[in-house]
Amino acid sequence: MGISQTLSRILSNLFQNKTARIGIYGPPNAGKTTLANRIAEDWSGTVSGTASEVPHETRRAVRTGNITITGSNGRSITIDIVDTPGVTTRVDYKEFIEYGIEREDAITRAREATEGVAEAMHWLREDIDGVIYMIDATLDPFAQVNIMMIGIIESRKLPVIIAANKIDLPDAAPHRIRTAFPQHPVVPVSCLDGTQIENLYEEMVRHFR
Amino acid sequence: MQGVRIDLISEERLAQMPSMEKIRLILDNVREGTIVILESGLTPDEQSVLIEMTMQEILPDRFSGIEIETYPSKQRPAGVFSRFMRGDDENRRLTVIGPANQLKMIRKDRGLISAWISGR
Numbered sequence: 001m002g003i004s005q006t007l008s009r010i011l012s013n014l015f016q017n018k019t020a021r022i023g024i025y026g027p028p029n030a031g032k033t034t035l036a037n038r039i040a041e042d043w044s045g046t047v048s049g050t051a052s053e054v055p056h057e058t059r060r061a062v063r064t065g066n067i068t069i070t071g072s073n074g075r076s077i078t079i080d081i082v083d084t085p086g087v088t089t090r091v092d093y094k095e096f097i098e099y100g101i102e103r104e105d106a107i108t109r110a111r112e113a114t115e116g117v118a119e120a121m122h123w124l125r126e127d128i129d130g131v132i133y134m135i136d137a138t139l140d141p142f143a144q145v146n147i148m149m150i151g152i153i154e155s156r157k158l159p160v161i162i163a164a165n166k167i168d169l170p171d172a173a174p175h176r177i178r179t180a181f182p183q184h185p186v187v188p189v190s191c192l193d194g195t196q197i198e199n200l201y202e203e204m205v206r207h208f209r
Numbered sequence: 210m211q212g213v214r215i216d217l218i219s220e221e222r223l224a225q226m227p228s229m230e231k232i233r234l235i236l237d238n239v240r241e242g243t244i245v246i247l248e249s250g251l252t253p254d255e256q257s258v259l260i261e262m263t264m265q266e267i268l269p270d271r272f273s274g275i276e277i278e279t280y281p282s283k284q285r286p287a288g289v290f291s292r293f294m295r296g297d298d299e300n301r302r303l304t305v306i307g308p309a310n311q312l313k314m315i316r317k318d319r320g321l322i323s324a325w326i327s328g329r
Contacts, residue, residue: 092274124257156253
């Protein structure tokens with residue numbers, strides 16, 4: 001995408017007063033749906049989707065519209081939150097069998113998961129104005145999917161905040177994520193218990209205005 | 210002789226190929242069990258399409274996807290304009306791609322990719 005397209009997108013947003021669509025992206029089980037639910041609960045009193053420890057619980061992009069978030073300085077943003085399926089380059093139905101799912105159901109779930117990943121990539125290319133990229137802070141931030149997705153997001157000139165999630169766990173090391181991606185704001189957070197979630201909201205108001 | 214086939218594709222050859230031809234070549238070879246090494250890697254847009262097409266080709270018990278590894282992109286100082294100045298070429302680094310059930314990354318950092326390759 002060139003500079004002219006970027007300017008066109010900015011001008012289009014200004015004059016059409018379009019609500020920005022903020023995509024929550026990341027690998028499976030990074031906490032995307034937990035964050036989408038927390039944002040929806042905190043700012044609109046609704047629930048976005050069902051979170052689960054089984055990978056690929058979210059197999060369709062789910063949009064929650066017109067969420068207004070207000071920062072401590074009184075400034076607000078109104079956005080749509082799009083909770084997307086976890087991005088990966090592999091889906092094996094046998095993984096789901098390990099969670100006690102029957103073979104036929106596991107195959108169906110795997111097929112839906114592949115469709116969901118493809119759909120998430122399509123949203124990123126066509127319909128997303130900004131990204132919250134979720135990384136599990138207990139895992140290696142140099143995982144290939146993180147490197148590829150951050151590169152793809154950068155190439156599309158989309159504003160991005162990296163949420164270093166799961167800081168409630170003892171192995172969490174959000175500083176490794178800062179070291180891996182120093183070019184982007186990194187906000188340590190626990191979407192599960194809400195620790196430092198207000199810092200993420202402040203960064204969203206600052207970054208997605 | 211039994212073993213694993215490895216194709217190393219030069220930067221010059223990749224430069225002559227349209228994006229879809231590159232992605233088709235990668236997926237066709239990887240589905241046959243070949244490890245593909247690209248000297249100059251893929252652009253972010255090509256990576257995005259590769260993920261999408263890989264998902265469309267996954268079949269139970271036959272193809273479970275790909276393992277792909279590159280070095281992290283080179284660092285630029287953070288700044289107001291750095292986001293807009295990053296070119297696609299900076300992200301195109303040596304890339305290893307193989308079947309998900311045959312290629313396993315052992316360790317990776319800014320200057321090293323260590324991977325295990327098994328037969329089919």
